[in-house]
Amino acid sequence: MARVSLKDIAKEAGVSVTTVSLIINNKSQNGRISAAVVARVNKIIKEKNFQPNTIARSLRTGKSTTIGLIVEDISNHFFATISKTIELVANENGYKVIYASTDNDNQKARELLEMMQLQQVEGFIITPTIGIKADIEELIKQEKPVVLFDRYFPGLPVSYVVLDNFKGAYDMTSHLVKKGYKNIAFITIASEMNQLQQRLNGYEQALNDHRLANSASLVLEFSYDTSREDKLKAIKTFLQKNKKVDALFFSTNYLGIIGVEYMTNNKLTIPKDYGFVSFDDHELFKFLKPAITVVAQPIELLATEAIDALLTLIKKKNMGVIQKKIPAKLIHRASE
Amino acid sequence: MARVSLKDIAKEAGVSVTTVSLIINNKSQNGRISAAVVARVNKIIKEKNFQPNTIARSLRTGKSTTIGLIVEDISNHFFATISKTIELVANENGYKVIYASTDNDNQKARELLEMMQLQQVEGFIITPTIGIKADIEELIKQEKPVVLFDRYFPGLPVSYVVLDNFKGAYDMTSHLVKKGYKNIAFITIASEMNQLQQRLNGYEQALNDHRLANSASLVLEFSYDTSREDKLKAIKTFLQKNKKVDALFFSTNYLGIIGVEYMTNNKLTIPKDYGFVSFDDHELFKFLKPAITVVAQPIELLATEAIDALLTLIKKKNMGVIQKKIPAKLIHRASE
DNA sequence: GTGAAAGCGCTAACAG
DNA sequence: CTGTTAGCGCTTTCAC
Numbered sequence: 001m002a003r004v005s006l007k008d009i010a011k012e013a014g015v016s017v018t019t020v021s022l023i024i025n026n027k028s029q030n031g032r033i034s035a036a037v038v039a040r041v042n043k044i045i046k047e048k049n050f051q052p053n054t055i056a057r058s059l060r061t062g063k064s065t066t067i068g069l070i071v072e073d074i075s076n077h078f079f080a081t082i083s084k085t086i087e088l089v090a091n092e093n094g095y096k097v098i099y100a101s102t103d104n105d106n107q108k109a110r111e112l113l114e115m116m117q118l119q120q121v122e123g124f125i126i127t128p129t130i131g132i133k134a135d136i137e138e139l140i141k142q143e144k145p146v147v148l149f150d151r152y153f154p155g156l157p158v159s160y161v162v163l164d165n166f167k168g169a170y171d172m173t174s175h176l177v178k179k180g181y182k183n184i185a186f187i188t189i190a191s192e193m194n195q196l197q198q199r200l201n202g203y204e205q206a207l208n209d210h211r212l213a214n215s216a217s218l219v220l221e222f223s224y225d226t227s228r229e230d231k232l233k234a235i236k237t238f239l240q241k242n243k244k245v246d247a248l249f250f251s252t253n254y255l256g257i258i259g260v261e262y263m264t265n266n267k268l269t270i271p272k273d274y275g276f277v278s279f280d281d282h283e284l285f286k287f288l289k290p291a292i293t294v295v296a297q298p299i300e301l302l303a304t305e306a307i308d309a310l311l312t313l314i315k316k317k318n319m320g321v322i323q324k325k326i327p328a329k330l331i332h333r334a335s336e
Numbered sequence: 337m338a339r340v341s342l343k344d345i346a347k348e349a350g351v352s353v354t355t356v357s358l359i360i361n362n363k364s365q366n367g368r369i370s371a372a373v374v375a376r377v378n379k380i381i382k383e384k385n386f387q388p389n390t391i392a393r394s395l396r397t398g399k400s401t402t403i404g405l406i407v408e409d410i411s412n413h414f415f416a417t418i419s420k421t422i423e424l425v426a427n428e429n430g431y432k433v434i435y436a437s438t439d440n441d442n443q444k445a446r447e448l449l450e451m452m453q454l455q456q457v458e459g460f461i462i463t464p465t466i467g468i469k470a471d472i473e474e475l476i477k478q479e480k481p482v483v484l485f486d487r488y489f490p491g492l493p494v495s496y497v498v499l500d501n502f503k504g505a506y507d508m509t510s511h512l513v514k515k516g517y518k519n520i521a522f523i524t525i526a527s528e529m530n531q532l533q534q535r536l537n538g539y540e541q542a543l544n545d546h547r548l549a550n551s552a553s554l555v556l557e558f559s560y561d562t563s564r565e566d567k568l569k570a571i572k573t574f575l576q577k578n579k580k581v582d583a584l585f586f587s588t589n590y591l592g593i594i595g596v597e598y599m600t601n602n603k604l605t606i607p608k609d610y611g612f613v614s615f616d617d618h619e620l621f622k623f624l625k626p627a628i629t630v631v632a633q634p635i636e637l638l639a640t641e642a643i644d645a646l647l648t649l650i651k652k653k654n655m656g657v658i659q660k661k662i663p664a665k666l667i668h669r670a671s672e
Numbered sequence: 673g674t675g676a677a678a679g680c681g682c683t684a685a686c687a688g
Numbered sequence: 689c690t691g692t693t694a695g696c697g698c699t700t701t702c703a704c
Contacts, residue, residue: 005697016675021699034673054454055400056697058391059680066434074423080416084437087410091448096434096455098402100427101420112427118390119432257623264625284620287593289600341681352691357683370689392681395696 004048068116069099070126085303106131145313159322161306168295168328169202181247188251190221247275253282275336290334340384404452405435406462421639442467481649495658497642504631504664505538513546517583524587526557583611589618611672626670
């Protein structure tokens with residue numbers, strides 16, 4: 001059951017390899033090849049179960065029909081779901097996807113980029129780490145199709161598909177204000193990554209627009225590597241110092257989960273003691289009683305926008321720049 | 337900045353392509369090439385930033401250094417985590433991985449298999465659906481390295497790495513018996529998939545061995561597509577009919593979660609009203625008060641065993657069969 | 673309408 | 689120690 005090659009088919013059919021190649025690539029159109037030959041060749045292809053060798057074809061055409069997907073962490077629900085959609089759409093369009101996780105490590109990100117270029121991927125979808133800006137610029141210079149995902153480098157003329165973090169935080173904060181909360185605390189991570197920064201901005205802007213005091217003390221910032229226990233303690237201290245706080249807005253779901261833990265530990269109830277909302281949805285938030293109101297990312301949409309953008313970049317060689325901010329979705333439940 | 341080829345390097349260095357090829361493949365060993373030449377060529381390679389074209393190499397050698405990973409659903413935490421480890425180990429060994437999800441659909445599984453063969457993957461790790469047994473057999477006949485994952489076809493001489501579901505359920509049930517529970521209910525899905533079947537078997541065997549009545553009525557079986565609401569109702573009916581039940585053993589985590597919901601809805605407390613354990617761990621189980629005791633899958637271990645198995649199958653052409661059942665891990669928390 | 677032949681970039685006999 | 693050369697399987701130009 002050795003692999004049959006195009007040549008075998010040609011021999012069997014008594015035609016040249018050219019003819020067979022034209023037929024399998026549907027270039028037999030405009031009457032180039034006689035219908036009879038097409039039929040005969042196709043029959044033999046079926047019989048012998050011939051499948052063109054993708055690698056040879058790639059070598060010849062210079063296209064690998066492979067795209068590279070680099071995410072922060074594929075084992076994370078958000079990225080896993082994203083990947084699934086991307087893979088699906090890519091497959092539908094005849095592309096394979098090879099993927100890898102950076103774990104937010106610049107060095108690893110760079111290595112992965114290199115590995116994928118070696119593999120001659122035709123384009124990239126990348127969740128960039130802070131340190132690979134230069135590498136991305138290099139990619140662009142080489143006219144490789146690239147779309148950044150989840151975060152981007154403001155100012156860089158590179159395509160991206162990200163959530164509109166500012167507006168998401170802005171809307172949720174406004175919602176809280178309208179509900180009557182007067183002292184909304186924002187609990188976040190101090191991060192160079194612009195998504196979190198923009199969530200903070202959205203929160204502050206909303207407070208300003210509603211003429212509520214935007215005292216810095218209502219923002220609690222952790223550093224990235226603060227332990228769970230320390231966060232719990234910090235929340236306690238923060239809340240004891242700021243007794244007027246009546247609502248808690250967590251900037252990510254894993255922070256929100258710690259918040260939930262704080263509430264249970266201290267026998268506090270939602271929303272009686274504090275209005276409680278979080279950025280990013282999570283299984284747990286739906287499950288809790290009361291369920292937690294969140295500003296959620298439209299995961300499917302983000303994924304299709306990203307892969308669509310990449311596919312159009314690959315198709316049209318004119319290398320435009322596609323930059324999209326996708327609106328977040330407020331999901332009202334019962335925690336505020 | 338056009339790609340430089342091996343030929344360019346050879347010309348630049350004033351040597352033949354063979355020499356360069358030998359050098360980049362580290363076959364310059366046993367004194368074949370003079371150290372001086374090696375140094376010179378390497379220098380030029382660095383300068384020109386030459387990277388061998390993987391596709392050409394694949395075409396020539398017949399090896400794609402790509403493996404295919406087919407899981408049930410990459411957006412599921414279990415498979416996502418598995419994938420991450422597999423990808424990591426594969427990369428370390430110079431392999432790329434292309435992946436896809438079957439969503440438990442036979443047709444889709446078959447298409448993915450075909451797509452990946454087209455891509456000339458060197459081996460497969462597959463979470464099989466019920467209906468692709470024949471396709472797997474075909475793969476084996478063609479001597480393609482294959483390792484089945486998570487489930488397998490008993491009797492088929494195909495490599496696999498799966499959890500020891502029987503023993504996991506057996507041990508948990510025994511543990512419950514030893515704790516003094518007399519009427520342990522087992523809540524599961526009626527499925528053709530042998531993992532769940534074996535969990536049930538483990539439960540029943542343990543009861544028999546401990547000479548506890550194994551009346552069929554202590555097993556509650558849902559069909560795969562029963563809705564959440566219907567499951568909740570069915571649990572209620574079941575428990576009303578079987579008042580003596582004192583412990584609940586759920587056969588998967590998503591069933592366990594519904595179980596938790598049932599408990600909260602009905603103001604039942606764990607473990608006072610019912611001892612409560614589940615197969616498969618979950619974020620929620622760790623978080624709850626009391627936290628739920630589970631029999632967990634050692635995810636990392638399963639993944640490394642699977643990729644290791646595949647890699648050794650690829651390496652040694654003698655096509656052995658590697659079949660492993662990995663022991664599950666009882667995680668004692670406070671729910672029983 | 674169809675075929676001959678070149679060549680994508682690389683590896684590996686084989687020759688010297 | 690190093691070079692010549694024949695392909696891997698396919699697409700594509702050009703010729704008939």
